[in-house]
Amino acid sequence: MQLLRRGDTGPAVAEIRATLVSLGLLPPTNGHHHGPAVFDLATEQAVRAFQQQRGMITDGIVGPATYNALAGARWRLGDRNLAYLVSQPITGDDVFALQERLLELGYDAGRPDGVFGKQTELALRSFQRDYGLGVDGMCGPATLRALRQLAPKVRGGRPVFLREQERVRMAGPRLRGKRIVIDAGHGGRDRGVLVAGASEADLMWDLARRLEGRMVATGMEALLSRGPDVCPAEAERAQFANNAGADLFLSLHVDANPSGLAQGVATFHFGTGNGPTSTVGEALAGFIQRELVARTGMLDCRTHPKTWDTLRLTRCPAVRVEVGYLTNPDDRRRLLDPTFRDIVAEGILVAVKRLYLLGKDDQPTGTFTFEDLLKYELAKAEG
Numbered sequence: 001m002q003l004l005r006r007g008d009t010g011p012a013v014a015e016i017r018a019t020l021v022s023l024g025l026l027p028p029t030n031g032h033h034h035g036p037a038v039f040d041l042a043t044e045q046a047v048r049a050f051q052q053q054r055g056m057i058t059d060g061i062v063g064p065a066t067y068n069a070l071a072g073a074r075w076r077l078g079d080r081n082l083a084y085l086v087s088q089p090i091t092g093d094d095v096f097a098l099q100e101r102l103l104e105l106g107y108d109a110g111r112p113d114g115v116f117g118k119q120t121e122l123a124l125r126s127f128q129r130d131y132g133l134g135v136d137g138m139c140g141p142a143t144l145r146a147l148r149q150l151a152p153k154v155r156g157g158r159p160v161f162l163r164e165q166e167r168v169r170m171a172g173p174r175l176r177g178k179r180i181v182i183d184a185g186h187g188g189r190d191r192g193v194l195v196a197g198a199s200e201a202d203l204m205w206d207l208a209r210r211l212e213g214r215m216v217a218t219g220m221e222a223l224l225s226r227g228p229d230v231c232p233a234e235a236e237r238a239q240f241a242n243n244a245g246a247d248l249f250l251s252l253h254v255d256a257n258p259s260g261l262a263q264g265v266a267t268f269h270f271g272t273g274n275g276p277t278s279t280v281g282e283a284l285a286g287f288i289q290r291e292l293v294a295r296t297g298m299l300d301c302r303t304h305p306k307t308w309d310t311l312r313l314t315r316c317p318a319v320r321v322e323v324g325y326l327t328n329p330d331d332r333r334r335l336l337d338p339t340f341r342d343i344v345a346e347g348i349l350v351a352v353k354r355l356y357l358l359g360k361d362d363q364p365t366g367t368f369t370f371e372d373l374l375k376y377e378l379a380k381a382e383g
């Protein structure tokens with residue numbers, strides 16, 4: 001489609017203006033309307049307001065993403081029947097409302113994304129089964145009535161993320177039996193950051209193996225998202241974790257910068273910045289970041305919310321660690337040292353342990369050793 005911006009006229013502009021009016025972002029035009037609809041300053045400001053609400057780039061221009069979001073925004077729950085159409089999934093704000101409603105009621109519809117997918121259908125079918133409705137996976141009038149009559153079981157936050165918290169609490173403090181996907185970045189022909197013969201793909205593969213070894217020793221189930229010589233797409237890595245029913249997803253990368261001075265460690269979790277955030281992801285990112293900074297003395301580049309595919313498409317809490325800059329001499333020296341990679345693996349494992357301890361531990365950051373951890377796991381197993 002062509003981009004629509006200030007100064008444009010025509011039926012597409014009229015459609016956009018009508019949607020913005022229906023959303024209350026543009027005052028209705030009074031009386032008779034003469035001539036073609038104009039994309040004027042007020043329209044541009046309303047588009048910006050809409051984009052800001054949706055966490056999109058606020059440029060006031062209607063491109064494909066904004067156009068689709070506007071088209072989806074026209075639908076209110078109940079305007080049409082909703083079902084899983086495999087070839088062309090239904091999208092819109094009504095789907096988003098349905099997903100949020102199912103989540104409020106305790107059904108795992110996945111992260112609300114406004115797309116009626118397989119997971120939405122499964123959640124809807126469970127709901128229909130539990131409430132004695134016809135189980136057809138379609139949101140028609142009877143299902144809608146039932147959905148509206150019921151009071152939500154969860155209040156006071158984004159239910160999907162409250163469910164994550166609840167799952168961590170229910171999982172208990174022991175590491176044994178927890179299933180973790182370790183995702184070494186890049187691989188195969190994609191070497192990632194490459195400096196003086198050292199590649200991100202190989203270093204992160206090595207780090208992943210060290211972490212895997214320690215996790216297995218504590219009784220965890222550690223799964224690697226890739227082999228040593230392949231590079232699955234980000235979405236495939238997320239799918240791998242979903243299929244495995246993983247408890248956590250840990251992605252390992254290093255960073256690069258044209259300036260050799262850029263250095264330090266940073267950790268990322270799912271979040272839009274001004275909207276929903278994975279609270280468990282954020283907590284785990286914080287533990288990892290603090291342990292790594294305390295244990296390695298690297299510069300603290302803090303934790304940040306991102307909507308990257310691996311963070312967004314995983315159903316379990318996911319974090320990505322950028323263990324320093326391969327383009328920085330100090331960080332590179334560290335990364336090339338196997339002892340440093342052991343320290344990082346240990347720090348990440350202790351951070352995972354802290355997550356499941358729910359903050360109920362008295363060991364100061366950076367001092368909990370692998371031996372402590374094994375002792376703790378063993379004591380719990382006996383007691």
Ligand SMILES: [Zn+2]
Pocket residue numbers: 185186192193200253254
């Ligand atoms: Zn990378």
